[in-house]
Amino acid sequence: MNDDFDLSRLADIGDPFVEDASAPVRPRDPQRARTGRSPTRPRVRASRAIALGAALLYEAAWLVLRERRPDLASASPVDLALGIAIPLGAAVIALGAAARSGPRGLGIPAQRVAALALAAPLLFAVATLLAAPPGTGDPRFWHHAASCMAVTGILALGPMALGLRAFRHAFPAAAAWRTTALGAAAGGLAAATMSLACPITTAAHVIVGHGLVIIVGALVGALLAPAVARS
Numbered sequence: 001m002n003d004d005f006d007l008s009r010l011a012d013i014g015d016p017f018v019e020d021a022s023a024p025v026r027p028r029d030p031q032r033a034r035t036g037r038s039p040t041r042p043r044v045r046a047s048r049a050i051a052l053g054a055a056l057l058y059e060a061a062w063l064v065l066r067e068r069r070p071d072l073a074s075a076s077p078v079d080l081a082l083g084i085a086i087p088l089g090a091a092v093i094a095l096g097a098a099a100r101s102g103p104r105g106l107g108i109p110a111q112r113v114a115a116l117a118l119a120a121p122l123l124f125a126v127a128t129l130l131a132a133p134p135g136t137g138d139p140r141f142w143h144h145a146a147s148c149m150a151v152t153g154i155l156a157l158g159p160m161a162l163g164l165r166a167f168r169h170a171f172p173a174a175a176a177w178r179t180t181a182l183g184a185a186a187g188g189l190a191a192a193t194m195s196l197a198c199p200i201t202t203a204a205h206v207i208v209g210h211g212l213v214i215i216v217g218a219l220v221g222a223l224l225a226p227a228v229a230r231s
Helices: 007-012 018-022 030-035 041-065 077-099 110-131 141-166 175-197 203-210 212-228
Strands: none
Touching (some): 077 212, 110 175
16 A cells, blocks of 8 residues: 655646636625614614604504593593503613613623513502502493503504514524513503593503503513514
8 A cells, every 4th residue: 555645646636616716706785785784873772762752652643643531631640640650660661671781782681681571560560559549340341441452452562563673683682581571661651651541540440451461562572582683
């Protein structure tokens, strides 16, 4: 067996990529380069601020164009303030859990996001039980609750779509929990709007008819996480 190699014959081995190497280099597509470029931080902040403003306008449009409480002028200012503040507080807690960037830009730890996302509907229910008047045995309770659930779902749909669009591919970690929190925030904002649209203020009605959408929004956000939010 001959172990000697004739290195001078290496040039006789054909190069399978010679044709590709000799092909002309295609010019760079400037449009493709622009679309592949990551947006700047000011642009990201501006787009999220616009989404938040659009969500608030969406809620206000319902009150102006569709329905609002007939007793707004005579209702107690304290009761109105609590009816808005409780669900809005839940929305702020959930939105903060989803949107905070954290010290390294990865967001707050997943355990804290999960805890805050789950705490938002719980705090809403507890605070409503403490602040709202008890039920009065409404014989049409489920009819009224179902009607408000349908409206609150519509009110949550716009903010949820805007939020998921603004935070698309923005979560490098715990994307499912962060979109869960976004959905809960949309539900909380919708519940706050319903406090100005629905005259029924009993605790059971508010929790079921207005607040259940917080949980529904959270579930929808979790289901949509792989498609829209993972970085």
